[in-house]
Amino acid sequence: MKSYLLLGAFLCSHAHAAGEGFANFVRQTQQGTGVVWSMPVTPTGSSASQLLLEEGGSLFQLWTIEQATAKEYLLDQKLVGAYLPKADVVITTVDPTRDPETGALRTRADKPFTVKATVSGLLSGINLPVAATQVLFEQHLASFSGTTTSITPAQATSGTPKNSSYIAANGVTTLDFGATALPAVNGAAAKAKGQEHFVVHALSDGSFSQTQIASGYVQVWPAATGSIEGIANGDRVRLKAPTLTIIRNDVYPSSYTYLQVYEGTPKLGTKGIPLSDKAPLVWTSSVSKSDVVTVSDYDKYLPKDGIYTLELVTETPFDSVRLDYVTFSVDRTLDVRAQITGLDGE
Amino acid sequence: MADPVTPEEMAARQKATPFAAIPQQQVPTAADAKVERPGEQSLIKQSDILHDGSNWTIVPKGAVLHVPAQMSPRVGAKPLGTLLSWNDFLTANRAWILTEEVSFDQAAGKKPLPEGRKEFWTIQTKVIVATHQGGPISVRIIEPTPPAVTQK
Numbered sequence: 064m065k066s067y068l069l070l071g072a073f074l075c076s077h078a079h080a081a082g083e084g085f086a087n088f089v090r091q092t093q094q095g096t097g098v099v100w101s102m103p104v105t106p107t108g109s110s111a112s113q114l115l116l117e118e119g120g121s122l123f124q125l126w127t128i129e130q131a132t133a134k135e136y137l138l139d140q141k142l143v144g145a146y147l148p149k150a151d152v153v154i155t156t157v158d159p160t161r162d163p164e165t166g167a168l169r170t171r172a173d174k175p176f177t178v179k180a181t182v183s184g185l186l187s188g189i190n191l192p193v194a195a196t197q198v199l200f201e202q203h204l205a206s207f208s209g210t211t212t213s214i215t216p217a218q219a220t221s222g223t224p225k226n227s228s229y230i231a232a233n234g235v236t237t238l239d240f241g242a243t244a245l246p247a248v249n250g251a252a253a254k255a256k257g258q259e260h261f262v263v264h265a266l267s268d269g270s271f272s273q274t275q276i277a278s279g280y281v282q283v284w285p286a287a288t289g290s291i292e293g294i295a296n297g298d299r300v301r302l303k304a305p306t307l308t309i310i311r312n313d314v315y316p317s318s319y320t321y322l323q324v325y326e327g328t329p330k331l332g333t334k335g336i337p338l339s340d341k342a343p344l345v346w347t348s349s350v351s352k353s354d355v356v357t358v359s360d361y362d363k364y365l366p367k368d369g370i371y372t373l374e375l376v377t378e379t380p381f382d383s384v385r386l387d388y389v390t391f392s393v394d395r396t397l398d399v400r401a402q403i404t405g406l407d408g409e
Numbered sequence: 410m411a412d413p414v415t416p417e418e419m420a421a422r423q424k425a426t427p428f429a430a431i432p433q434q435q436v437p438t439a440a441d442a443k444v445e446r447p448g449e450q451s452l453i454k455q456s457d458i459l460h461d462g463s464n465w466t467i468v469p470k471g472a473v474l475h476v477p478a479q480m481s482p483r484v485g486a487k488p489l490g491t492l493l494s495w496n497d498f499l500t501a502n503r504a505w506i507l508t509e510e511v512s513f514d515q516a517a518g519k520k521p522l523p524e525g526r527k528e529f530w531t532i533q534t535k536v537i538v539a540t541h542q543g544g545p546i547s548v549r550i551i552e553p554t555p556p557a558v559t560q561k
Contacts, residue, residue: 096518
């Protein structure tokens with residue numbers, strides 16, 4: 064049987080990761096004969112395998128190597144064969160944006176996402192080899208530590224999985240995750256960051272060098288936190304409003320973070336007046352961001368005497384979150400305490 | 410708008426893994442259900458290196474069919490300079506690289522290469538690299554079986 068494998072989806076999933084300064088290599092290794100073919104590829108696009116998909120299966124691997132340093136990365140791999148089960152992994156998150164550098168899906172640690180594994184080619188019956196009747200579905204976790212914000216799929220999926228389960232029926236298996244399963248950072252589960260990888264393996268009788276038939280991953284970024292320093296709840300502003308220090312931690316890679324103010328006591332969901340010239344942060348990047356800024360000369364946003372609430376808000380593809388707020392009063396009325404006394408003439 | 414998620418809310422969302430809900434039939438034994446995960450691998454170590462002094466490329470081990478003595482310093486050396494794709498490297502180095510297009514069956518050793526090819530390579534002053542559809546490919550060379558000699 065001669066069949067052609069379209070590698071379009073396979074390559075496109077990582078096309079961004081192998082751009083300028085990198086050379087891409089797609090290797091096809093025939094599991095039965097050991098023949099290795101290096102397919103000619105360009106940084107983007109698709110290509111059709113011209114080699115026979117022999118009975119024993121073919122392993123496709125996408126590598127990229129940094130041209131100047133020879134540092135190499137195995138970006139993806141897939142075992143394909145005429146008599147092997149086939150699978151596909153699709154992950155869906157709330158965030159419609161993707162990492163601008165790698166094209167990777169992303170989500171926030173506290174937000175839900177869905178993983179669908181579609182399996183076909185499994186057989187049912189008695190006395191069949193187990194490799195024909197079941198596949199193994201795995202979840203691998205890879206945390207970012209320190210300044211590391213990138214882990215290759217090969218590194219992430221080479222160890223023991225966090226969870227795994229056999230799939231014995233053709234069709235779609237849907238997993239709904241309420242939030243990330245990545246380990247907490249400094250005790251805070253919402254501060255977890257890293258990657259979650261989902262892999263489907265064919266079961267091996269020992270004749271395959273690799274058994275991964277489908278995979279997908281999602282990047283997980285921490286939930287932002289922040290604080291307004293320099294003014295406290297209940298403070299009274301008499302003349303000039305004090306200089307503020309705004310701390311923004313782990314702002315999401317696709318977000319808008321700003322200060323807003325409104326008259327009155329705090330009420331969640333109130334649309335205030337944004338301090339649009341006071342260090343708003345529009346952040347569109349491939350990583351989260353933390354910074355500290357100072358804000359002064361914002362008296363024009365406090366035009367009259369009364370109670371004001373100042374909020375630090377971050378807007379993301381998921382929601383708007385009030386990171387911190389402070390309520391204070393403005394009282395610029397001068398009380399002149401004076402007494403007129405007369406001097407009686409003598 | 411919302412306030413930041415609380416630790417209690419996070420704990421509730423992480424409570425159970427959905428993997429536990431996948432219906433399990435007869436779970437295979439470990440011996441029956443081996444999987445092979447990608448471990449430490451190196452594409453460069455699985456390859457032969459060709460270089461021209463300033464650029465280099467990689468081809469699968471077994472793809473270099475013939476190296477004339479005067480070209481041996483250009484094959485298998487440590488990577489130095491800039492890595493190029495096979496096509497870019499070949500375009501720049503046609504002067505000393507010749508490709509030999511082979512079929513899959515020839516690469517697998519199921520069919521012999523045309524008679525006389527090996528002799529043809531040995532008189533070349535260029536490095537001979539096996540390709541399939543333009544991409545380098547490993548070749549398992551099979552020696553022709555000598556005709557049976559019968560003694561009368």
